[in-house]
Amino acid sequence: MSALLKVDKLGKHFGGFVALEAIDLDVTPGERVGLIGPNGSGKSTLVNCIAGALRNDSGSVHFDGRRLDGLPAHTRTRMGLARSFQLPKPFRSMTVAENLHVPALYTVNARHGQHLSHAQIDARVEEVLTQVGLHEKARRRPRDLTQIEMRKLELARAMTAAPKLLIADEAMAGLSHSEVDDILALLMQLNAQGITVIMIEHIMRAVTSFSQRLVVLVAGRKIADGAPDDVVRNPEVVKAYIGE
């Protein structure tokens, strides 16, 4: 099967600091990929380059057969590439439901051949909120939400955009054991619906149980890519995480 996302020799530097060096990554439709690596290894930079928040200096990113380089982030979202942010970035002046109206209005309705009416948008928002368990807080503002609810809102906003690929950037950082399970179940559910998921995570328990494939970044380079069991036994990965 041809790749949904194809990252080819992608490089990014900030001044003299090389953040990413010749990263290759293929993700096939429906796959669950885990992206791990120590702090500062370039995971979020890679996500930002794929999603369009940053521009890559070299290499290319293809999504769904189209080259993404140079396209603004909102165009990529409209093409079906959604991401959540490591630090939740809710629209603070809006209610939880209104937060989800934004991707419905600006992403779903911007696609060719699609136009949801107000009633359809309301129904879609209600559906997503129910799925993530936030429907009772639909009329509340983000400041009234707990940490896990904020993460769920972040995911819900990405889900409302009806993506083909969802990149969850540390959606579970700082959550309790059972809360992590909550989010994991949600992401599994999304994947079962046919959404390809790239998960960036530090919590190894979560990422190994979720991923069909693990990709490891260390200091801006990809050092491993394969089945989770093999990857965690890879000597280079062990060295990067635990030291020699």
Added chain:
Amino acid sequence: MPYIPTRYFCLIAALVTLAIAVSARFATNDYFFFAGYVVLQYVVMATAWNILGGYTGYVNFGTAGFFAIGAYSAVVMHKLFEPPLVVSIAVGGVMSGLVGLGMGYLTLRLRGVFFAIATLALAIVLQTLITNWDFVGGSRGVYIIRPANGPFGHPYIQYLFLTMLVLSTIAVCIARAIEHSKLGYGLATIRDDELAAEAAGVPTLKLKLIATVLSGALMGMAGAPLPYYVTYLDPSSGFNLAFAVNSIAMPLIGGTSSWLGPVIGALLLATIQQIATVTISSALNLLIVGVIMVGFVVAAPNGIVGLFERGVRARRRPAKKEAA
């Protein structure tokens, strides 16, 4: 408050405008029109500023520049072929809108205080250009002889007043329509978090340009009748700092979250200034703005509308508890 659809809102606004216009017929003193014109001009300016400053979160300090472009466009038009006022207003709006587009394209990648500084610089550059342009009077200024009567036979100042009244109604209707539209949602996401807005599919640069163009065009339209109002225009009065300070202070005092805030702020502040001008001295105007502004920043950072909303919420909460 129950939601009123935009077309009914505009209908109500038109009726209010008509009522004011009719009751103004009973004014016995032309001074009423002179004072009312200034108040209404600030309703337009504050509303226009708020489209970019309040809805989108980009603070524009170059207000006086846009206003003066409108005014000087009218001067140019007057010198060329003395068109009807409406034409000058339209041209002023287009010119300011274009400058807004250019400024937006160059500066909208800047955020926060850097954007504010860039807009201030724009106003200064424009003032320098006008000061050195002889055709519009340069630094000497220019006299505009206004007709004695408007097209309906009333004194010209009444015509100016009515024009500004209609303009302020249009501005308020535009602001209100944006607030409850897809565009309004998009602008609010830009104010809240630009990265998240892009990730949700909002074309932020395009929306910001729409906001600067609309905001700039409305300011230019408010400025276009100015030469006819003052009859003598020079760069230092056209680009007066007071225009910028007032247009920012009024929405802040009224509240930036809705169309109502700038209207309340402008009516309140401009009326106080007009009264102070007559009873004490016009030199006090900026001092009044400063003092009120400091008071509001401390006591009611969300303006009068915010204060009112907080009061409503506070009253509702105990009622809910009792019901439970």
